[in-house]
Amino acid sequence: MRSPDPAQLADQLRGVLEPVVHGAGLEIDAVEVRTAGRRHSVKLVVDLPESSPATGIDLDVIARLSRSAAAELDPHEHLIEGSYTLEVTSPGIDRPLTExxxxxxxxxxxxxxxxxxxxxxxxxxxxxxxxxxxxxxxxxxxxxxxxxxxxxxxxxxxxxxxxxxxxxxxxxxxxxxxxxxxxxxxxAPTNHDDGGAVETVRDEENR
Structure with missing residues (x-):
């Protein structure tokens, strides 16, 4: 089975991961997919809801979400053919203001x-x-x-x-x-966090 193009795969993965992210009290800011042969890099960017008074996301929250997101992706291995790396991160200071x-x-x-x-x-x-x-x-x-x-x-x-x-x-x-x-x-408002990331690797032979 051939994996869909990165943009289509990102949309499919967003649908899979959205319930997990919402369950953690966060929102999906972006899902980015890059491919190199049979290897994929999935970047999940999450942010606080607009109603949240907090100014940043604790790295422990990112780590727990990374484990939950990886566990949620495992039953959907048909979407990602081959090995993949999952990175869960919060928006850094370099995120453009586009929305x-x-x-x-x-x-x-x-x-x-x-x-x-x-x-x-x-x-x-x-x-x-x-x-x-x-x-x-x-x-x-x-x-x-x-x-x-x-x-x-x-x-x-x-x-x-x-x-x-x-x-x-x-x-x-x-x-x-x-x-x-x-x-x-x-x-003065404190600066938003500059982005904390946790990476999870899923090798094809271990799935």
Whole structure:
């Protein structure tokens, strides 16, 4: 039996793995499949639900999910012909912001945004309203608020920060943010985890 192409196989594996991921209280961000002859590499990227107040996924959770996902795939070996490697990981800091939920998760984070006209803007991410995101662009005297349609964004990625967000930027995007509960010190949200991964290998002769 010949395995389907990587994109088709990824869709099939998503259907198999989704109940296991949901059972762990997580959501599937992406399923990626790469093939080399009869060997396959399956990468399962999981994320927290939007409603979760947490800022990252513990590596122990990833490890338990990796074992559960591998056990779930074993009865479906007909989908993957040959040996395969399963990697379960959380999104790293380098994940592009491509979906509305990515922008919502990046609330009050600093992002590097490349617009369709080639302009590059570093700005703090605010609320997403429909298909437009509010951002605070740093200025010499004060930050400036801009509303950018997602259709005008070619690429966007969260940046690593080593100090709290400037209060003026945070207040511009959400005046109540500094007075409410926050994830980090001085009203700044802590950085999302930079991605933890656990890998499981399934050799054909052991299946």
């Amino acid at each position: 509305p939920r990515h922008w919502r998760r990046a609330y009050l984070r600093l992002a590097r945004i490349t617009l369709t006209d080639g302009t590059v803007v570093e700005a703090r991410v605010g609320r997403l309203d429909g298909d437009t995101v509010a951002v605070a662009v740093p200025g010499r005297k004060a930050p400036e608020r801009r509303d950018i349609p997602l259709a005008e964004i070619r690429h966007a990625q969260v940046q690593v920060e080593f100090k709290p967000a400037p209060p003026a930027e945070t207040a511009l995007l959400d005046p109540d943010a500094l007075s409410g509960s926050t994830d980090g010190a001085d009203g």
